[in-house]
Amino acid sequence: MYDIVIVGAGTAGLSAAIYAERAGKKALVLEAAAYGGQIINTPDIENYPGIAHISGFDFATGLYNQAKDLGAEIKFEKVLGIETDGNEKIVKTSGGEYRCKAVILATGAKNRPLGLDNEKELVGKGVSYCATCDGMFFRNQPVAVNGGGNTAVEDAEFLANFCSKVYIIHRRDAFRADEKEVERLKAKENVEFILNATVTKLNADDKGLKSIEVTDKNTKEVRTLEVNGLFVAIGQSPDNTAFANVTKLDSKGYIEAGEDLKTGTDGIFTAGDCRTKTVRQLTTAASDGAVAALAACAYIDAL
Template sequence: MMKTYDVVVIGAGPGGLTAALYASRANLSVMILDRGIYGGQMNNTAEIENYPGFDSILGPDLSEKMYNSSTRFGADFGYGTVESVEDNGDVKVVHTDDGDYEAKVVIIATGSQYKKIGVPGEEELSGRGVSYCAVCDGAFFKDQDVAVIGGGDSAVEEGVYLTQMAKSVTIIHRRDQLRAQKVLQNRAFKNDKIKFVWNADVKEITSENDKVSGVKYVDKETGEEHVVPAKGAFIYVGIQPMTEPFKNLGILDADGWIDTNENMETKVSGIYAIGDVRKKSLRQIALAVGEGGIAGQEAFNYIQTLGDKVSAK
């Protein structure tokens, strides 16, 4: 049987959990769907130091606190991979690999993920030296040589972070200059532990004994092949929104991001988007929480304009 709710929130990161809190507190029936554990990328963060109310808190601990808060007014939580969302006017149908859900409001909070470079060794050595999170894995490389692939804000910022524990950090970039903000560039250039490799086309993450041993690249100017010795390879070449299931709705831009107005409304009435799926410059927990609060309240306002709710708690 199809399960019916007033609101289905797709994604249980900080934005999705906050949206569920606001919607359920307004006496709407809410289902939070996620393909994994609640908390999203917060679970991959060792310490969070920029969320109001806490000098420092472990990512999993903040996830647990947010989940408990978001479900205390009756919101349900369920596992499932969303395959598509069907817009039937006043009613939406969320299709998952474990059944379908009907609702008048859908809030998309599926987040984004790190892009892969697609070279040999990247997938095979994931968790064995290949990482996309310096905060998560940097401590494993104390007093060792590591490489950072990329030249944007994240690559440079995480490269500087890694110098706190690594012996050396080599930033490998495919261009002849960094794309990061000047303040971050200056910080990196002044750090004696950081070296740079320019105009590099990465070809492979090399290994020894099933662990990362280096990064093989071709110099785009000379055509020569080189290997940067490294025990860890941290990859930061951009992020992409997790919006594949929503292509049929006509709410994505050319790059897959979702545009909304200030009320988090998409082009489709009754469908909202919050957090890292939105096209914006800053992606932070505090910002996702604010957007979640707006979407949760707007869900209530929207349903009131439709008259009787889909279901009553």
């Protein structure tokens, strides 16, 4: 019997575990894959208050060790669903089930695919969703980045440092990314902007990606780009369908919750990128974790 079960070992989930343990509650963190979430793919964090520079892996490892040292239990099991039993919650996983008084859902979000034929088969063979993870495989080779947000622009700038050519493809005529980042990318001589266009086809042989076809949204003209790598950065999507019986999801699958992080089911809270929110940053994930943990503790104390 645990006080709080936290689903997800990203920044929000591990922050929640730290605050829960410091409040004297017994916390269990359940994670389907690896701890840290998507931040582990970031080579240099420079926007977290009080820390000028740190790698995403080091940041996540620090959180993980801090939570464990405080007494949090962390198990690597996939959560399959949640049921309520009076004031108790039953969290069912691939390894069994756990009873607790409160649950914090901090499942994060995953990269959104383009949805093209053979895209899944080409992951690891030219298609990637993480430039910092796979970019170095394409040194001195032409690549493309698809997306218009900060991640896409940052990926293109990173790749331009060692790839021979970088195309950045965006379906609109203006970027959602910070203007400062866009201007910095425009200064790169080996970067070409392709706007009002979408990637419509992936061409490959048995060795991997060879080229992509890009279609202009206005003229319908199709252009073939000879690239060995395509980095997809078109946003993220949550995976909360297993919790639809105990939470309300919006049209995109995010858990509906306000700044109090309550889901609408007593004793079930949420935190981080998996919930409806405007800003999804490292600082807001950590903040959510703290708020959700303290709210869960208050709920337990009132039982």
